[in-house]
Amino acid sequence: MKNWLKVFALAAIVGTIAIAYMWFFVYNKPHKNIEEANPDxxxxxxxxxxxxxxxxxxxxxxxxxxxxxxxxxxxxxxxxxxxxxxxxxxxxxxxxxxxxxxxxxxxxxxxxxxxxxxxxxxxxxxxxxxxxxxxxxxxxxxxxxxx
Amino acid sequence: MKNLILVTSVVLLSTISLAAQQYITKNGRISFYSDGPLEKIEAHNSQVNSALNTETGAIVFKVLMKSFIFEKALMQEHFNENYVESDKYPNSTLKGKVTNVNEIDFEKEGAHEATIEGDLTIHGITKKVKEKGTFTVSKNSIHGKSTFLVKLDDYDISIPGAVNGKIAEEIEITVDIKLKPYKN
CATH class of the missing domain: 2.40.50.140 (Nucleic acid-binding proteins)
Structure with a gap:
């Protein structure tokens, strides 16, 4: 595989993971489960x-x-x-x-x-x-x- | 003797009407909704304090900002930390008057149109507002409802640059309160 293709593929994978992470864990992060949480x-x-x-x-x-x-x-x-x-x-x-x-x-x-x-x-x-x-x-x- | 009966009945009647003047609730509901190009925002609060004096028309609302529950945790965080700064300004209030109180018969069951004028304080900023609503009188309660728009800019609630233009500038507020006679 050509070098530029490798870089492009890697960038695409990293980008997808980053977007998925943002979507699930930042933008749609769940509410703190108060019922399960330890009291402060x-x-x-x-x-x-x-x-x-x-x-x-x-x-x-x-x-x-x-x-x-x-x-x-x-x-x-x-x-x-x-x-x-x-x-x-x-x-x-x-x-x-x-x-x-x-x-x-x-x-x-x-x-x-x-x-x-x-x-x-x-x-x-x-x-x-x-x-x-x-x-x-x-x-x-x-x-x-x-x- | 006649006078005594008259005085006694007047006193008794006025006590009865005085007792029924004040209506209160602590579990009123306020929700807000906005449908911007990027985000649909919706939040509910089910612990709203409100009191209405049916004689003078005086009405107050008090709501704790951190009691608004959003569908998305991130929105709730942004709302409290960046938009309304609820640590600094924990409560929002409306102190006003039902201006057409004389036209409303709170003894008569059914729906009555009402106009409320007063001072609305959100995010530490107080503005004069005039909104319409209804009071539905039933046997032992008064059910108040109103829907109106609030412009974020009026209350110095700034939308961060990144999402500016993508969140609606006005939000729709829905008030739903069931007031009960206040027994001392």
Whole structure:
């Protein structure tokens, strides 16, 4: 084979691999699987809420964007189409109860709808931050039902 | 005696109407959609705070930007890190008024057209907006819906050079909230 052909073939192969890599692992990279991920912080629901509501969420100890595993007693479960939200309330404000609100993964909807008031559970999810009334956790799963 | 009954009923009636004035939700939904030449972008948020006072027409929305879930992880990263800078500006808000509140009978079941005027804050920039929507009143809730366009440039959201022109300059925002009476 001529030299230029070899170079061309090599370049074509490398190029294809690079494009495939970009397509699968950069452009279409999957969401972090929160359900399988190890939690960055394991805390009680009350401590997590107080951390934000008392303004302790600083650069040094920032829960936002992290995977949190929290344990607390449920105060209510809301459901809306395919989503269910588990609430751990600690306060009351202008929008009603304030606390931690966990959007459950759709596969946990039926389980959480059976939870009883004040039932102790452990939930893992991605912390989206604090909207000045509640701490919001997304893509949540249930680790254990402590009762 | 008559006066006492009158006063008592007025007080009682006003308490009842006061109690029903405030409607709230914390699981409202906002989604946005844009269909540019390069990218179709869609994201959903199902934890939107909203409150409506049916007497004064005052309405507020508050949404946590990191709660928007995208189909593609990379888009979600770009949205939070480069476009809306959600570490710096974690929340977006709309504080406004239903301007035709006097024409809406919130006691009457059915759909009512509404116009909302107020201040929309995204990415730390506040702009006056005026949008249309509907409130569908049913027995124990008010279902609010609205779809409107937001120009990225108005909120200083810059699109990087590499994808400039390939992402739509305007995004369509859909609001869907089910407000319940606020019980204190």
């Amino acid at each position: 912080y394991v805390i009680s629901a009350a401590n997590c809420y107080n951390h934000y509501s008392q303004g302790k969420n600083t650069k040094e100890k920032n829960y936002t964007g992290k995977v949190l595993q929290i344990t607390g007693e449920t105060t209510s479960v809301e459901s809306h189409d395919s989503t269910a939200i588990v609430v751990f309330a600690f306060n009351t404000g202008m929008f009603g109860d304030e606390g931690i609100r966990c959007t459950m993964l759709p596969s946990y909807k039926d389980i959480v709808l059976k939870l009883k008031y004040n039932e102790s559970i452990t939930v893992k999810g991605y912390c989206a931050g604090y909207n000045e009334t509640d701490v919001i956790l997304e893509q949540c799963s249930i680790i254990t039902n402590n009762n």
